[in-house]
Amino acid sequence: MKKLFGGPGTVSGLILRIGQCLFxxxxxxxxxxxxxxxxxxxxCYLIASMGLQVLWSLGLACLDVYALRLKRRLHNPILVSLFAVGDWxxxxxxxxxxxxxxxxxxxYIRDFELCKAHPELGCDGFQISxxxxxITWSLVAISSLVMIRMLGSI
Amino acid sequence: MKKLFGGPGTVSGLILRIGQCLFxxxxxxxxxxxxxxxxxxxxCYLIASMGLQVLWSLGLACLDVYALRLKRRLHNPILVSLFAVGDWxxxxxxxxxxxxxxxxxxxYIRDFELCKAHPELGCDGFQISxxxxxITWSLVAISSLVMIRMLGSI
Known part of the structure; x- marks a missing residue:
């Protein structure tokens, strides 16, 4: 199995996971x-989905730290399949x-301009979130594509 | 390159493309x-996105028909890369x-119950669409995963 940028047990993979958790x-x-x-x-669904993402990325970040510290390779086909499905x-x-x-x-912002009419709604916070x-999705998408590509090379 | 279910130039691939176009x-x-x-x-964005999907899937369905009729294999790495990126x-x-x-x-339906209050909006049509x-997305997702997997085995 090829070693790819962002793959499990690599420094780039760990950086991706930490980025996913933070965002x-x-x-x-x-x-x-x-x-x-x-x-x-x-x-509410956004909060639930991002919560699940934090848990998943944190778990894999811990696994990356373990693999990097003990110099283990996480290229087992079953593990990569699990990562690929989970990431997808x-x-x-x-x-x-x-x-x-x-x-x-x-x-709210464009179609009915309710954010302008009701500034107390705090649309800026919703937009930033x-x-x-x-951004979180784009980082997970990179991990997901890397995992599926690794799975294809098994 | 392995021949996979739903891959380019196969009957299953053609059925997937026709399904994508129809839905x-x-x-x-x-x-x-x-x-x-x-x-x-x-x-409006849904219509634009589905329009693009129809064009893309129709183009690839025509290519599948061509490959099946002339018994050509569409497993060229550049072609598969193009299909994988386009499908993704x-x-x-x-x-x-x-x-x-x-x-x-x-x-509209749950949070503010506007569909109940304004039946003239025709929420049923929006829901069906x-x-x-x-359903279209789930069919394209299958094609996309098959293409990325094929790309990984190059």
């Missing part, structure tokens, strides 16, 4: 600190959450 | 026949469109 946590923090977020199912599922859920929030925001969720 | 066209038709869809950016991009756009529409629908977009 997902920042997205949760910004959304949770915004008022009225609980009135919108899409925003979490990437899909993250994109779905970010896009559903973006759809709602588009409606959604942007951070998109 | 994407049905999604466009249902959305375009609903009143008021043009007031929502998310629904269109799958991501389809999921993004379906999820942003679902986010808006969730807001979004459902069809999700």
């Amino acid at each position: 997902a946590s920042a997205s949760i923090g910004t959304m949770a600190s915004s008022s009225y977020f609980s009135s919108f199912t899409a925003f 599922v979490t990437a899909t859920l993250s994109l779905a959450a970010a896009c559903s929030s973006a759809g709602v925001l588009e409606l 959604t942007g951070l969720a998109f | 994407a066209s049905a999604s466009i038709g249902t959305m375009a026949s609903s009143s008021y869809f043009s007031s929502f950016t998310a629904f 991009v269109t799958a991501t756009l389809s999921l993004a469109a379906a999820c942003s529409s679902a986010g808006v629908l969730e807001l 979004t459902g069809l977009a999700f």
